Amino acid sequence: MLKIDNxxxxxxxxxxxxxxxxxxxxxxxxxxxxxxxxxxxKSTLSYVLSGRDGYEVTEGSATLNxxxxxxxxxxERAAAGLFLAFQYxxxxxxxxxxxxxxxxxxxxxxxxxxxxLSSGDFLKLVRAKAADLHISPDMLKRPVNVGFSGxxxxxxxxxxxxxxxxRMCIMDETDSGLDVDAMRLVSDGVNALRSPxxxxxVITHYxxxxxxxxxxxxxxxxxxxxxxxxxxxxxxxxxxxxxxxLLAEAG
Amino acid sequence: xNATTDLDVREGVDRETVEAVQNMGSYKYGWDTEIEMDYAPxxxxxxxxxxxxxxxxEPEWMTEWRLEAYRRWLTMTEPKxxxxxxxxxxYQDQYYYARPKSMAVKPKSLDEVDPKLLATYEKLGIPLKExxxxxxxxxxxxxxxxxxxxxxxxxxxxxxxxxxxxxxxxKAGVIFCSISEAIREHPELVKKxxxxxxxxxxxxxxTLNSAVxxxxxxxxxxxxxxxxxxLSTYFRINAENTGQFERTLIIADKGSHVSYLExxxxxxxxxxxxxxxxxxxxxxxxxxxxxxxxxxxYPGDEEGRxxxxxxxxxxxxxxxxxxxxxxxxxxxxxAITWKYPSCILRGDESQGEFYSIAIANNMQQADTGxxxxxxxxxxRSRIVSKGISAGRAQNTYRGLVTMHPxxxxxxNYTQCDSLLIGDQCGAHTVPYIEVKNTSSRVEHExxxxxxxxxxxxxxxxxxxxxxxxxxxxxxxxxxxxxxALPMEFAMEAQALVAISLEGSxx
Numbered sequence: 001m002l003k004i005d006n007x008x009x010x011x012x013x014x015x016x017x018x019x020x021x022x023x024x025x026x027x028x029x030x031x032x033x034x035x036x037x038x039x040x041x042k043s044t045l046s047y048v049l050s051g052r053d054g055y056e057v058t059e060g061s062a063t064l065n066x067x068x069x070x071x072x073x074x075x076e077r078a079a080a081g082l083f084l085a086f087q088y089x090x091x092x093x094x095x096x097x098x099x100x101x102x103x104x105x106x107x108x109x110x111x112x113x114x115x116x117l118s119s120g121d122f123l124k125l126v127r128a129k130a131a132d133l134h135i136s137p138d139m140l141k142r143p144v145n146v147g148f149s150g151x152x153x154x155x156x157x158x159x160x161x162x163x164x165x166x167r168m169c170i171m172d173e174t175d176s177g178l179d180v181d182a183m184r185l186v187s188d189g190v191n192a193l194r195s196p197x198x199x200x201x202v203i204t205h206y207x208x209x210x211x212x213x214x215x216x217x218x219x220x221x222x223x224x225x226x227x228x229x230x231x232x233x234x235x236x237x238x239x240x241x242x243x244x245x246l247l248a249e250a251g
Numbered sequence: 252x253n254a255t256t257d258l259d260v261r262e263g264v265d266r267e268t269v270e271a272v273q274n275m276g277s278y279k280y281g282w283d284t285e286i287e288m289d290y291a292p293x294x295x296x297x298x299x300x301x302x303x304x305x306x307x308x309e310p311e312w313m314t315e316w317r318l319e320a321y322r323r324w325l326t327m328t329e330p331k332x333x334x335x336x337x338x339x340x341x342y343q344d345q346y347y348y349a350r351p352k353s354m355a356v357k358p359k360s361l362d363e364v365d366p367k368l369l370a371t372y373e374k375l376g377i378p379l380k381e382x383x384x385x386x387x388x389x390x391x392x393x394x395x396x397x398x399x400x401x402x403x404x405x406x407x408x409x410x411x412x413x414x415x416x417x418x419x420x421x422k423a424g425v426i427f428c429s430i431s432e433a434i435r436e437h438p439e440l441v442k443k444x445x446x447x448x449x450x451x452x453x454x455x456x457x458t459l460n461s462a463v464x465x466x467x468x469x470x471x472x473x474x475x476x477x478x479x480x481x482l483s484t485y486f487r488i489n490a491e492n493t494g495q496f497e498r499t500l501i502i503a504d505k506g507s508h509v510s511y512l513e514x515x516x517x518x519x520x521x522x523x524x525x526x527x528x529x530x531x532x533x534x535x536x537x538x539x540x541x542x543x544x545x546x547x548x549y550p551g552d553e554e555g556r557x558x559x560x561x562x563x564x565x566x567x568x569x570x571x572x573x574x575x576x577x578x579x580x581x582x583x584x585x586a587i588t589w590k591y592p593s594c595i596l597r598g599d600e601s602q603g604e605f606y607s608i609a610i611a612n613n614m615q616q617a618d619t620g621x622x623x624x625x626x627x628x629x630x631r632s633r634i635v636s637k638g639i640s641a642g643r644a645q646n647t648y649r650g651l652v653t654m655h656p657x658x659x660x661x662x663n664y665t666q667c668d669s670l671l672i673g674d675q676c677g678a679h680t681v682p683y684i685e686v687k688n689t690s691s692r693v694e695h696e697x698x699x700x701x702x703x704x705x706x707x708x709x710x711x712x713x714x715x716x717x718x719x720x721x722x723x724x725x726x727x728x729x730x731x732x733x734x735a736l737p738m739e740f741a742m743e744a745q746a747l748v749a750i751s752l753e754g755s756x757x
Contacts, residue, residue, distance in 0.1 A: 050712050053704065078714035090709035094727030103723055104713035111714065143727065160713060 001199040002026040002049075002168050007060035009041075009048050018044045020224035021060070026168070026217075029196040033210055034203045035235060036221035037243045042203045043087060045221075046172040050084040051077050064168055078104075079111035083166030085157040087173040092144040097156065100144045101126060101163055108164060129162045133189050151182035158189040169193070170201045175209040187212030207239035220246055290493070291348035297321060300462050303348050307431040307465070310438065320451040320461030327455045333618035334647040334679055337523075337560065337587050345525060346493040347463045402427055404468040404484045414468075416480065423479050425509075426471040430498050433469035440471055444502055448531035448568045448595070456527040456562040456589070460496045464529065467497035472507035472538070481737060483512035486528075494525040501531070503538035505571070510541040512740055523551075523586060527562045536571035536598065541579070543736050544592075545744055548584035550751075553642070555614030558586025565592035569601035572627070577604040579735045581744040582619060583751040591649065593622035596630035596658070603632040606735040608744070610751045611644030611676070620650035620681075625658035625691065634665040637729045639748075640676035641755035647679040654691040661690075667697040670728050672721070672755045722749035 002025070009019040018041045026032045036042055048055050049062055051074035062069045064080055072080065092100065106116040117125070130140055133155045145153050154174055161169055171190070175183055190200065190213050202213060210218070210232065218234040220227045220243070228234065228246055238246070291302050300321045304314040329340070402416035404427065420427050426437060434441050451461040468484040486497060503509055513530075526548065534540050542565075551558025561584075567576040578592040588611075594603025605621040623632035632652065640646040652663045669678035680697050702724055710720035726733065726745055733741050 052708050052712075073716070074708060074711035075714050075716050078712055084712055086709065086712075090703075090705045092706050092709070092724060092727055094730035095723055100710075100713075100723070103715060103719065104710075107716070107719060108714035164713065 001028045001030075002062070002064055002201065004045075004049075004062045005060055007045075007048070007062060008058045009044060009055050010058055012054050012056050017058075018055075018224055019048070022221075022225045023060075024219060024226055026199045026201055028167075028199055029194075030216040031194065031200040031202060031213060032217045032219060033215040033235060034201065034219045034221050034226075035205065035207075035238055036227075037247075038205075040222045041224045042221055043172055046084055046087075046170050046201075046203060049077075049170060050074060050082060075107065075111070078164070078166075079108050081167030083161050083164055083169045085154075085161060085169065085171040085174050087176060089145045089148075089153040089157055091146045093146055095144050096141055097144050098126065098140045101140075101160065104160065105163055126159075126163060130159055132192065133159050133162070134185055135159055150177035151179065151185075154178055154182065154186055155189070158186055162189065162193060167197060168199050168201070170203070172203050173205065174202070175204055175206060183209065183212060207235045210235045222247055289349070290346050293346055294343040295321075295345070295347055295463065299347055303463055303465055306348060307434070309431070309434055312438075312442070313434050316446070316451070317462050320458050321463075323452050324455070324458040324462055327458060329455050333589055333649070334645060334681075335587055335589060335616050335618050337616075340525065340560065342459075347496070348465055349493040402480055402482050404429060404482075405487070419479070420482075424473040424476055425478055426469065427482055428469055430464070430467040430469045430500060433500070437469070437471070440502065441469070441500070444531070444533050445498075445500055446531075448533060448566050449529050449564050454564060457529050457564040460498060460527050460529045460564070463494075464496045464498035467499045467528070468501075469499070470501040470509065470511065472503045472509045474504045475506040476504075477507065478509040481510045481512055483514065485514045494527065496526075497528045499528070499530040500533075501540060501542070502533045503535060503540045503574075505536040505538060507535075507538045509539075510737060511543070512737065513542070513544045514547070514743075523558060523560050524549075525560050525562070526585075528564070530563070530565040530592075532565075532567035532576060534567060534569045534571075534574035534576050534601075537573045539575040539577075540567065541577045541737075542567070542592075543740050544578075544580040544582075545740055545747065546580065546582045546584050546588070547747060550584045550613070550615050551586040553613045553754075555586065558615070559584065560587045561585035561590065562587075563590040565590065566595065566622075567593070567603070568595045569598050569603065569627075569630075570595075571598040571601075573600045573602075574598045575602045577606070577735070578621065579606040579732065580608070580619075581732070581736070581740075581747065582607070582609040582617060583747050585617075586615060588615075588617040588619050590619045591621055591651075593624065593651075594632060595624045595626065596632060596661075597626045598630075599627040600629045600631075601627055602630065604735075605632075605634045605636070606732040607634075607636045608639070608729045608732045608748065609636070609646055609648075610639045610748060611641070611646040612751055612755055613642040613644060615642075615644045617645070618647040618649055620648045622651040623653070623663055625652075625654045625661045625663070628657065628659050628661070630658055630661040632661075632663045634663070634667070635731050635735075636665075636667045637732055638667075638669045638678055638680075639672065639725060639728070639752070640669070640678045641672035641752055643675045645677045645679070647681060649681045649683075651683040651685075652693055652695075653683075653685040654688055654693065656687045659688050659690045661688075661692075663691075663693045665693075665695040667695070668728070669697075669699040670725065671699065671701045672725075672752065718749070718753060721752055721755065725749075725752060 004024040007019050007022040010017045034042055057070055069077055102122050109116055135155055215232055219229050291299055300317050304317055404414040414428055449457050472478050532540050548559035569576055576594055582588055596603050603623050609617045609619050611617045621634055636648050638646045638648055648667050654661055667680050671678055678699055682695055684693055686693055706724050707720045725748055736744055
């Protein structure tokens, strides 16, 4: 599914290398977690994969089902099946949440040569999915993320994910700012989306989220590359011991 | 209307926008109609004024009225206070009258109108055949048709081509016809009200218009009548080097109600064309007028070649108590826009509202806003202005709110937001506020912001391309004004917002 090979990335604005030879492979149907201390480059990885401006890839590659992601516009990556759940979802004043969702869904359908959803079909779909995530009809009508609580914003990201049905989901610290109940709602939403042809890359600081969303593989990231890869037990180890020993071990 | 259907409308609207962005060229009304025209000789003098009057078979008093204006105009100078830069206009190098030859003998009904003209309007999406509009329109239980029925007065260069639904409107007592017809058929109304809101001597462009206006629309809604359908005028400039000077007069008698729509387009031409219109609205006791404009005159090309010079005077007089007027404008076209639809709140408790979206892209310049003149007690006004600048355009909001000594306990609220796309355009806000009593309150809020890269990236990461993303964000910015438009116009306007900004990013 997702294959990242020897990825080197620097900031466009200054001569600062953030990713320094990161390699990673997420096969179809798997959930991989990336954990790591602050400043290790986790969010940069998610932005570079989804095509945000401001980064320069100096070496390496990233492919989604064999297609090179790095040459594509952000919307082409989305149409190819990539989705990023933002750490800080963006507010868009005046644009109804429903309008936003429908524009996005139809843009992707169009890009894939599918027919657009009719208003009726779209409404039915969005209402059902919203109900699963305890998203009220009112929240669907309000402008995108404007005045949403932290938990509402994150649930809204998962709603978008559910509507867009991506093949590769990247979740950037989706657990930050969530209380226990919200975390359960979000996790349930994600777990419901797990399927043999969909993969997840879950970026998080804490093991806590991984109790709800069970990963197949855990990667520890530091200083722009993957230090260690293992099973779910690796996350537990980090939770107990912190990153100190792992970092020392890797030198 | 319940929440669900409301939502459906909004959804549909957005899809339209997206399709519009993808399917249309930058200015889709830029074609012209090849048709034989009668021109008055180039230039302006008393003979031309008399000729225009004669072409319209006007009575003597009207000719005199025009000449008075013309003589006045000769003593005036063009106003220069607006933040607009354009070469000196040679008023002698224009045609002041152009009429399709086939219109020399006025057709008695739409059936007699030159098919080429009808085809022009059809291509513009303006239905001039009543049966076409009637077909497929469902009638509600009380026999009223839904909002889709719109009566149209179509003005092609200097003349009104035809007006639809006249008979049905007449049954309700509503008069809707071209102004030249009104001058002949309803002189008592025209004499009483023409120039009573915008006097002949009002300003340079209005005075010029008073001398040479060729046609336009006339509306009279009798006492207590709610106009059974929306009325609209569609202005099309076709002929080259021809100024368009239309004059619209709307009278809403006591307790009446009307919603009026105005649309404008012109072919792409390399030369600038002058458009100087006057709209006068008289609103009597308890009457309400809603006037909506989608102005989409040809804006010129990326380098500022061609485009309409749009100098327009629009004013409503809430002459009696509790009169209410609402201006809504979407200004996307024209190379130069000079326009300040205003409200004179003369009657006690009268209300004026102004909702505006002004978009300037490429080399366009817009200096637009409103005047709220509070004269009566307990009067209210509200201004919501959304200015969007892109390319190398300059966009100025200029507004006056004045509370006269007698206008006690009056209120104004002004909200003025500017949005910048790119770093070569400009947005300016010039509010003038005069308060001459101690019990009135004036509030003014203004913001300037840039289209946010994070918002665009967020949209694009969900699959929208850059232009769709800009259209969505900008439509969100304009939402309050788009909501003030009648539904049909809102769809057109939303699409237009998207089209006007094509090429403004990336």
